[in-house]
Amino acid sequence: MRNSSAPRLTDIAKRAGVSIAAVSIALNKSESNRVSAERRQKILRIAEEMGYVPNELARALAERRTRLLGLVVPLRDPIFFNQFIAQALSGIQSTLMKRGYNLLVFSPSGKPGRATRDQILESRFMDGLVFINTRSCTAGDVKRTIEELDRAQIKFAMINSYYGRAPINYVGVDDAAIGSAAVDYLTERGHKRIAFLSGSATLPAHQQLVKGMRRSLEKRGLELKPELIGCTGYEVERAFQILDDWFRTKRDRPTAILTADDQLLLNLYDYAEQRGLKMPGDIAVLNRGNSTPEHHLRPRPTTLVTPTLRMGELAAELLIDSIEKPGTPPQRVLLPFELVQGATT
Known part of the structure; x- marks a missing residue:
């Protein structure tokens, strides 16, 4: 039952000596010039004095917006235990709290690396969608996801690992530049x-x-030998097999390893501990990782840090801007990475 003491728009209008429409515009449409700045300030002051609290559902219906965004993370593993996802989600949530939006998380289902058709259809009832590409997403998966979201006319922003040319709101890093920087540092x-x-x-x-x-x-007259590119499938046993192959003989073993992410770095640390290898004495290690979640590792790994939390913040900002300002051109943003010196190189 509605609290009879709660002020309504008609109460504010009567006290301010203006129309109900003027009150609605002043309270809900800050960008409108249909109410003068002086009158708007008077209405806002009276509304505050009277203890007016906006009805968010009514506002959403009037604006034809739900102020609800969806999050799709196509990863079969529990996403909140994944440091990359957790940091990106923290950034998304930070922006949503500032901009007055809520978040609905879709549970992973269907083919790894893809949003399901049901998820895409359900997202029509939201204002937009944030899609985080994961280690399950191939280039083909990402391309098809973009095409399906465009066909469904769903506003979205994408985070991580897209290198195509579609005009979308996207936030990531330049992994080719990270690869080059890793080699420059090690050589x-x-x-x-x-x-x-x-x-x-x-x-x-x-x-x-x-x-x-x-x-x-x-550029240095060197090469990345095919036998020194190891793909584990994110299986510990396979990682150990690859590393055993690399360290079988002293003559052919690598002197430095770049790990593609934090999970692979942990696999390498476990291997070094079991095989009695020292870092950097026996092998130098450089990691491409998040905001140093490896702080508990010893020796501290040297890391090319990707600003994952900021990716989430900015992706949410771009998405909300596209919702609130129709016609805003999409932006592709590549954030800078940072070398954090550790003790493994």
């Missing part, structure tokens, strides 16, 4: 035989990292 320290430990050759980030590594190695 400057005398390393010539560099290995790359990755999850899957089908992942867009893998392909870009390899591209950047090869580019910098070729």
Whole structure:
């Protein structure tokens, strides 16, 4: 039952000596010039004095917006235990709290790497969708997701690992530049035989990292040997097999390894502990990772840090801007990465 003491628009209008329409515009449409600035301030002051609290549902219906965004993360593993997803989600939530939106998280289902058709259809009842590409997403998956969202005319922003040219709101990093920076850093320290430990050759980030590594190695007359590119499928047993192959003989072993993400770095640390390898004495290690969640590792890993929390913040900002300001052109933003020096190189 409605509290009889709660002020209504008619009460505010009567006290301010204006129409109900003027009160509604002043309270709900700050960008409108149909009410003068002076009158708007008077209405806002009276509304505050009277303790007016807006009815968010009524406002949403009037604006034809729900102020609800959806989040799709196509990953079969529990997403909140994943450091990358957790940090991106923290950034998204930070922006939504500032802009007055709520978030609905779709549970992973269907084919790994893809949103389901049901999720896409259900997202029509929201103002927009944030889609986070994961290690399950191939380049083909990402392309088809964009095409399906466009066909459904759903506003969306995408985070991570898209290297196509579609005009979408996207936030990520330049993985080719990270690959080049990794090689530059390692070769400057005398390393010539560099290995790359990755999850899957089908992942867009893998392909870009390899591209950047090869580019910098070729400038120095070196190469990224095919046998020194190891794809684990994110299986610990396979990671150990690859590393055993690399370290079987001293003559052919790599002197430095770039790991593609934090999970692979943990696999390498476990391997080094079991095999009695020292870092950087036996092998130098450089990681492409999030905002140093590896702080508990010893020795501290040297990391090329990707600003994952900021990715989430900015993607949500771009999406909300496109909702609130129709016609805003999409933006593709590549955020800078940072080298955080550790003790493994």
